[in-house]
Amino acid sequence: MSRNMKKMEQKQIQELIEKAIGMMDYSYVPYSHFHVGAALLAKNGKVYGGCNIENAGYTPSNCAERTAFFKAVSEGVMEFDAICVVGGMNKIMKEYAAPCGVCRQVMMEFCNPEEFQIILATSKDQYEIFTLKELLPLGFGPDNLNK
Numbered sequence: 001m002s003r004n005m006k007k008m009e010q011k012q013i014q015e016l017i018e019k020a021i022g023m024m025d026y027s028y029v030p031y032s033h034f035h036v037g038a039a040l041l042a043k044n045g046k047v048y049g050g051c052n053i054e055n056a057g058y059t060p061s062n063c064a065e066r067t068a069f070f071k072a073v074s075e076g077v078m079e080f081d082a083i084c085v086v087g088g089m090n091k092i093m094k095e096y097a098a099p100c101g102v103c104r105q106v107m108m109e110f111c112n113p114e115e116f117q118i119i120l121a122t123s124k125d126q127y128e129i130f131t132l133k134e135l136l137p138l139g140f141g142p143d144n145l146n147k
């Protein structure tokens with residue numbers, strides 16, 4: 001853990017897990033039936049929920065994580081501490097639903113990879129926390145264009 005990384009409180013982790021689980025109810029998944037819910041914690045304390053939204057054209061589908069990020073960014077909020085992601089076929093959370101590569105790249109745009117926490121859960125008390133850097137090593141981000 002890096003020196004300035006905030007250790008998340010158990011209560012906050014559980015709140016994010018609960019919010020992410022609840023977001024699966026809004027998933028629009030007539031094609032995959034794979035529900036994904038996300039809860040994105042901004043540095044200002046606000047939590048943005050996201051769900052996956054599929055499309056008959058398939059490629060316009062949006063992941064839960066990006067839904068949450070784009071909701072926040074579209075309201076001018078661009079600093080984040082953590083995201084919780086849950087998912088499963090017909091909402092049955094059998095294993096961790098890890099963010100896809102595109103979502104990891106979107107996180108890279110707005111988050112410090114050494115500090116941003118990604119909470120993967122299958123229930124309120126079964127979870128693991130990763131940094132973005134762990135899930136996206138050697139990521140390419142805005143800093144690479146500022147040198």
Ligand code: THU
Binds near residue numbers: 054062064098
């Ligand atoms: N999905 C997400 O919402 N997040 C991810 O990171 C992985 C995949 C969604 C996309 C699609 O609606 C469904 O899960 C099956 O791929």
